Amino acid sequence: PKRIFSGIQPTGSIHLGNYLGAIAQWVKLQEQNEDVILSIVDLHSMTLPHEPKILSRNILEMTATLLGCGIDPDRVVLFQQSAVPAHTELCWCLGCISTMARLAHLPQYKEKSKDMKDIPLGLFVYPILQAADILAYKTTHVPVGEDQVQQIQLAQDLARMFNSRFGDTFPIPHTITTGAEYARLRSLRDPSKKMSKSDPDPKSRICLTDNFDDVVRNIKKAVTDFTSEVTYDPEGRPGVSNLIGIHSFVTKKPVEDICKEAEGINTGQYKLVVAEAVVSYLRPIQDRISYYLKDERYLLDVLRRGGEKAGEISERNMEEVRCRLGLRFTA
Ligand code: ATP
Ligand code: MG
Secondary structure (H helix, E strand, O other): OOOEEEEEOOOOOOEHHHHHHHHHHHHHHHHOOOOEEEEEOOOHHHOOOOOHHHHHHHHHHHHHHHHHOOOOOOOOEEEEHHHOOHHHHHHHHHHOOOOHHHHHOOHHHHHHHOOOOOOOHHHHHHHHHHHHHHHOOOOOEEEOOHHHHHHHHHHHHHHHHHHHHHOOOOOOOEEEOOOOOOOOOEOOOOOOOEOOOOOOOHHHOOEOOOOHHHHHHHHHOOOOOOOOOOOOOOOOOHHHHHHHHHHHHHHOOOHHHHHHHOOOOOHHHHHHHHHHHHHHHHHHHHHHHHHHHOOHHHHHHHHHHHHHHHHHHHHHHHHHHHHHOOOOOOO
16 A cells, blocks of 8 residues: 655745745645655654754744645644654664665755764654655655655665565655656755755745745845846756746646746746745635644644654554664564
């Protein structure tokens, strides 16, 4: 049977890249009545130095945001990673069959550790925890943004290695990506980078909870190039093409139609069109997020119920893993 798992870090606010790459897909799968498990992966957000009070706040905000985006906790399992012990236990078990060389090659680690003098061990081990998140539920499909495809390959390799050494236990998880050409949104400040929550410059992204003046200003200031027409060419013109991608996502219009409609206006004028479309798109989402944020008891209850369900599923699988590894005695 198909089992879908995905996670999102409770660091900072959700940006349009996360929304397009991850959350919009989750909502779609939920609507298709798939078996979906979604985790707010709080342990992952400790891989870089963090402030405890802010982390707690972010977990609640992420919960409200997901609900505001249309996730229904009665139809999917929505829970907090740290509430379910299987993640860290399986992380250890998988860590013992991984190698340092393999982890050092992953692009996310290379990118994030590039300018660091002392690299936290958690940042290095992170992909194994991610593999554990996925495998603990015997996941078959992982909807992620384009930037995560290589990380998921590690989970696939570890599942294969575990199965061949200890017996068939885990299905090999497949990735599902949006398939859209613009599936990886780029930084508004530097279109060679992806739009990222952890980018120190907030002007590089559009967050679901940004105030509208900031949205308009950041889009107006988005880095483009010296050609004034609006044409779609992600390789040659990544800046403008990124705006077209954003525009297409929020209006559900195909890229070709957008370019046709923008014939005769320059990129400066086009930015205003995009900004207006983004603001109308965000308005109802923001209203729903603030509605949920007012009810902390409800948010905590959602997480508690989700945690119980996730705990049951993963504990069953972990008991099998413990048996496979020789940690249990069968009479
Ligand atoms: P960080 O910089 O802290 O890693 P992030 O912006 O990459 O933050 P994550 O929480 O790591 O966000 O990722 C959540 C989901 O959003 C993942 O499925 C990821 O693939 C997707 N995602 C992140 N950035 C983008 C982007 N620019 N375009 C499309 N999808 C994205
Ligand atoms: Mg990321």
